[in-house]
Amino acid sequence: MAYRKLVLGLSGCLFVLVCVLFLQADVMSMISSSGKDSGRADLIMIQAIAKQATKQAPPVQFLHDAHTEALAEQDKDCSSCHVKDEGGTISYKYMRLEDPAANRLKDLYHDNCTTCHAENAKARMDNPGPQIGECRKCHVEPATHTQTWISSGMDNMLHYIHWDSDLIAKDEGKDTNCGQCHHEYDEDKQELVYIQFAEEGCRSCHTAEPKEPVKSNLSEAFHGQCVTCHLENKEAQAERNGPLDCASCHGGPQRLEMQAKFAEKLEEMDGVLPRLPRNQPDAVLLAAKLPELPEDATRPTLMYPVPFNHELHEQATDACRDCHHETLKSSCTDCHTLQGSEQGGYITLERAMHAPDSKSSCVGCHNEMKQDPSCAGCHAAMPRGTEPPASSCALCHVNPDILAQRPAGQQSMDYADYTEMLIPAQTDGRQPAGEPVVVPEDKEGRAALALRLIDLRPKEALLIAEEDIPDVVKIDVLADEYQPAELPHRKIVMSMMEKMKDDSLATTFHATPVTMCQGCHHNSPLSKTPPSCQSCHDQRSQEGRLGRPGLLAAYHIQCMSCHTEMGLEEPAATDCTSCHKQKEN
Amino acid sequence: MKRRSFLGLMGAAGAGLAAPAVAPVTARAAAKDFRGYHDTPGVLFDGTRCIGCRKCELACNKVNSLPEPEVPFDNLEILNSRRRTDSATFTVVNKFDTPTGPVYRKNQCNHCLEPACASSCFVSAFQKNSDSAVDYDETVCVGCRYCMIACPFEIPTYEYHKAFTPRVMKCTLCGPQMRSGELRLPGCVQECPMEAMIYGPRNELLNLARRRFAAFPGRYVEQIYGEHEMGGTSWLYISGTPFSQVGLREDLGTKSAPELTAGALAAVPVVVGVWPVLLGGIYAINKRKEKIAAQEQQQAVSAALAKANAEAKETLAATLAKAEESANRRVDNEVKKAVKEALAKKEEELKAAEASATDEEEGK
Numbered sequence: 001m002a003y004r005k006l007v008l009g010l011s012g013c014l015f016v017l018v019c020v021l022f023l024q025a026d027v028m029s030m031i032s033s034s035g036k037d038s039g040r041a042d043l044i045m046i047q048a049i050a051k052q053a054t055k056q057a058p059p060v061q062f063l064h065d066a067h068t069e070a071l072a073e074q075d076k077d078c079s080s081c082h083v084k085d086e087g088g089t090i091s092y093k094y095m096r097l098e099d100p101a102a103n104r105l106k107d108l109y110h111d112n113c114t115t116c117h118a119e120n121a122k123a124r125m126d127n128p129g130p131q132i133g134e135c136r137k138c139h140v141e142p143a144t145h146t147q148t149w150i151s152s153g154m155d156n157m158l159h160y161i162h163w164d165s166d167l168i169a170k171d172e173g174k175d176t177n178c179g180q181c182h183h184e185y186d187e188d189k190q191e192l193v194y195i196q197f198a199e200e201g202c203r204s205c206h207t208a209e210p211k212e213p214v215k216s217n218l219s220e221a222f223h224g225q226c227v228t229c230h231l232e233n234k235e236a237q238a239e240r241n242g243p244l245d246c247a248s249c250h251g252g253p254q255r256l257e258m259q260a261k262f263a264e265k266l267e268e269m270d271g272v273l274p275r276l277p278r279n280q281p282d283a284v285l286l287a288a289k290l291p292e293l294p295e296d297a298t299r300p301t302l303m304y305p306v307p308f309n310h311e312l313h314e315q316a317t318d319a320c321r322d323c324h325h326e327t328l329k330s331s332c333t334d335c336h337t338l339q340g341s342e343q344g345g346y347i348t349l350e351r352a353m354h355a356p357d358s359k360s361s362c363v364g365c366h367n368e369m370k371q372d373p374s375c376a377g378c379h380a381a382m383p384r385g386t387e388p389p390a391s392s393c394a395l396c397h398v399n400p401d402i403l404a405q406r407p408a409g410q411q412s413m414d415y416a417d418y419t420e421m422l423i424p425a426q427t428d429g430r431q432p433a434g435e436p437v438v439v440p441e442d443k444e445g446r447a448a449l450a451l452r453l454i455d456l457r458p459k460e461a462l463l464i465a466e467e468d469i470p471d472v473v474k475i476d477v478l479a480d481e482y483q484p485a486e487l488p489h490r491k492i493v494m495s496m497m498e499k500m501k502d503d504s505l506a507t508t509f510h511a512t513p514v515t516m517c518q519g520c521h522h523n524s525p526l527s528k529t530p531p532s533c534q535s536c537h538d539q540r541s542q543e544g545r546l547g548r549p550g551l552l553a554a555y556h557i558q559c560m561s562c563h564t565e566m567g568l569e570e571p572a573a574t575d576c577t578s579c580h581k582q583k584e585n
Numbered sequence: 586m587k588r589r590s591f592l593g594l595m596g597a598a599g600a601g602l603a604a605p606a607v608a609p610v611t612a613r614a615a616a617k618d619f620r621g622y623h624d625t626p627g628v629l630f631d632g633t634r635c636i637g638c639r640k641c642e643l644a645c646n647k648v649n650s651l652p653e654p655e656v657p658f659d660n661l662e663i664l665n666s667r668r669r670t671d672s673a674t675f676t677v678v679n680k681f682d683t684p685t686g687p688v689y690r691k692n693q694c695n696h697c698l699e700p701a702c703a704s705s706c707f708v709s710a711f712q713k714n715s716d717s718a719v720d721y722d723e724t725v726c727v728g729c730r731y732c733m734i735a736c737p738f739e740i741p742t743y744e745y746h747k748a749f750t751p752r753v754m755k756c757t758l759c760g761p762q763m764r765s766g767e768l769r770l771p772g773c774v775q776e777c778p779m780e781a782m783i784y785g786p787r788n789e790l791l792n793l794a795r796r797r798f799a800a801f802p803g804r805y806v807e808q809i810y811g812e813h814e815m816g817g818t819s820w821l822y823i824s825g826t827p828f829s830q831v832g833l834r835e836d837l838g839t840k841s842a843p844e845l846t847a848g849a850l851a852a853v854p855v856v857v858g859v860w861p862v863l864l865g866g867i868y869a870i871n872k873r874k875e876k877i878a879a880q881e882q883q884q885a886v887s888a889a890l891a892k893a894n895a896e897a898k899e900t901l902a903a904t905l906a907k908a909e910e911s912a913n914r915r916v917d918n919e920v921k922k923a924v925k926e927a928l929a930k931k932e933e934e935l936k937a938a939e940a941s942a943t944d945e946e947e948g949k
Contacts, residue, residue, distance in 0.1 A: 356802070357802060380801075380804075383800030383801065384800065384801060384802055385800055542770065542774070542780060542783060542784065542785075546785045546789055546790075547793045547796070549780045550780065552780075553777070553778065553780035556778045556779050557634065557779055557780070560636060573636035573638070574636055574637060574638045574661055576638075
């Protein structure tokens with residue numbers, strides 16, 4: 001065959017080409033796989049050398065979870081690397097309780113890591129880990145992994161799972177197990193003790209740089225406490241032992257997964273989490289602490305006290321520290337005084353309660369709630385500004401004398417009743433000049449008063465009689481290109497009432513039967529028959545009334561922004577004929 | 586002249602020219618640092634209100650009697666592709682996908698307070714009008730399209746399809762229609778069903794935008810695009826998403842185009858006036874030098890020639906003198922010889938005569 005050589009040569013070339021391409025692809029995939037990952041929760045940078053005068057090698061990137069998994073395969077556990085103190089608490093540090101000098105620390109890492117890896121190699125493991133001499137397998141530069149971890153903590157559900165757990169031993173002579181984690185330092189006995197109903201959050205003592213007699217910082221305290229217990233459970237072969245890896249608590253995706261699971265669990269419990277057994281009050285009367293004034297000084301104008309439904313808010317928050325940021329032992333007014341104090345970061349009581357953008361203030365948190373699609377339709381369109389509207393003061397600041405005027409147990413069910421209740425408190429919630437309202441000094445008395453005031457609040461959303469709500473409103477003032485639009489007015493109102501039926505926040509704050517109407521009929525006095533839109537939004541062009549929309553825009557902005565905020569995808573904003581039929585001619 | 590020395594000269598000349606050109610620039614920059622144009626009209630575009638209905642495009646098309654578009658204005662599918670203005674479209678609405686859903690932004694001429702198109706136009710076809718519109722005068726336009734290159738927003742477009750009367754086309758802010766009383770508001774502003782655009786005094790628009798920021802915390806990126814960009818524009822934008830995500834360049838800086846180019850343009854009269862003189866001077870000096878050199882050479886040559894002539898003459902004279910002398914000597918010699926011979930002959934004759942005489946005498 002004459003072309004044999006040629007064919008052979010060509011196929012040889014082709015073979016080489018294919019090989020090169022494959023090799024190339026392999027190289028490319030290696031690059032992409034060795035590239036920086038999206039961030040690991042378990043990446044620990046071992047920088048023992050940082051304490052030394054001169055840098056000798058780049059820090060070691062230690063993947064904690066990879067090691068935990070590898071140990072589990074060999075039936076080893078945390079104690080292979082971490083030692084326990086005399087109390088049985090596992091140390092957060094590697095193979096030590098305290099940090100030795102830098103050189104010794106280096107030796108500690110080198111000796112123990114390589115010994116273990118060498119043993120692995122002897123046991124002919126697939127991946128024994130870097131051996132002696134392979135320095136650059138550990139000391140890698142530049143770093144190939146990135147660290148992203150999220151701060152973890154005990155939210156209400158996680159807390160509930162713990163104190164409800166049978167695996168955690170009960171406190172001595174009690175049927176709760178809180179004492180297994182919560183402790184206090186007893187100065188006299190010089191030891192940790194548990195005092196029931198005085199439990200504090202870990203963060204109140206274990207700060208980033210704890211002061212004596214607190215020994216461990218926050219992460220040492222958390223890891224020591226949680227990991228020790230989880231490990232003991234595992235050793236005891238309990239049905240659930242809790243996570244022993246980093247990602248379960250600190251990994252982003254894992255946390256989301258866990259939250260989804262918790263939400264499911266909450267659903268199973270009908271959305272109600274049992275309250276923490278700490279004897280916390282059901283209701284609290286929030287009132288400013290009067291500063292000590294000289295006798296002839298004028299009394300500062302005070303707001304009426306606020307009855308605060310503590311029980312309800314426990315359900316609505318993630319954890320106690322959402323409101324009680326540092327400690328549960330002092331009241332808000334201890335740090336947030338009328339004038340502000342250093343302890344309270346000079347945040348006055350007024351700002352602590354009303355700052356509109358802070359998640360820990362009442363107003364700020366309520367503003368957050370308004371972003372729920374059911375609420376956002378109306379509330380997103382309402383100018384929020386920097387202050388809550390003055391007309392809303394009296395919703396929280398109530399005159400306790402109302403109780404004398406109203407027999408106990410009588411609820412304000414209709415509009416007249418409710419406004420009557422608000423009027424004595426004055427619309428701005430301020431106490432009138434003269435003698436201040438006397439509130440009980442003792443905790444129990446105040447709680448009882450608060451509870452009675454809370455009881456006066458409407459239990460159901462208030463609304464005017466259904467037949468008083470216009471059924472279908474025909475908007476034809478601007479009809480030129482299209483037929484008039486027919487607004488299903490009553491249907492809209494009723495569907496919104498349905499959405500907020502079980503929402504106590506809405507029920508309380510939509511104070512009158514016509515408050516809800518203000519979602520659309522804004523800037524006009526509360527009324528069953530609000531003025532027409534045209535009375536403010538005229539048909540003239542926008543000249544001369546900068547910023548206030550003309551009638552056409554007012555309707556469109558109102559309807560469309562509400563639909564968007566409530567997540568109603570139909571009709572699309574640009575589907576004109578779904579609201580206005582095309583004119584026939 | 587050697588190349589090296591020429592370049593050296595040029596460098597020196599450049600340094601000399603740069604120094605006077607720099608000073609006016611800093612002076613101008615200082616003078617430009619003012620917050621003027623307060624009561625001129627402008628348009629505030631609120632990106633959180635635009636629903637992408639293309640009614641503004643339709644209105645613009647009608648008001649400016651532009652040709653029918655290929656895709657009708659009620660077709661919203663076109664929003665899926667990114668468009669820009671062209672000679673038959675003064676404004677376009679583009680859709681931008683963001684994590685929180687689609688966001689729309691209208692694009693048209695921003696009517697800069699100090700327009701780049703105007704500053705780049707050497708026939709002044711573009712003028713910033715007192716009613717904020719940047720006007721275009723097609724009667725003076727030479728079609729160089731510098732304006733298209735100068736505009737940082739890529740707005741002016743060209744009628745490439747017209748062979749003899751091409752124009753640069755862009756949004757006019759409905760200036761002509763508003764001046765004639767035909768319209769009270771720019772067409773697009775008038776037509777927007779959401780009042781996503783508001784026409785009014787620029788300072789009031791800035792205040793309005795800030796009032797919206799304050800009333801709706803968290804809704805807006807609290808910055809007004811066009812307040813300072815490129816020295817400020819008559820169109821202002823507020824948005825719920827970062828401006829770069831809705832196709833607005835954030836790298837433009839706050840200096841206006843004329844301010845940026847003032848240095849270069851200030852150098853133009855220098856280039857036009859001084860450089861010919863300078864280059865001409867250098868040329869003349871070079872020429873003169875060459876001329877002098879030639880003259881000197883010529884003188885030297887003629888001197889040399891004269892010298893050579895003189896020398897030649899001298900040699901000739903000497904040679905001639907020598908030749909004459911030798912000729913004379915030869916003549917003398919010949920004469921002497923002839924005389925000698927004659928004398929010898931005569932003596933012989935005398936001897937012979939004496940002998941014959943003797944013989945006669947004897948023979949006789």
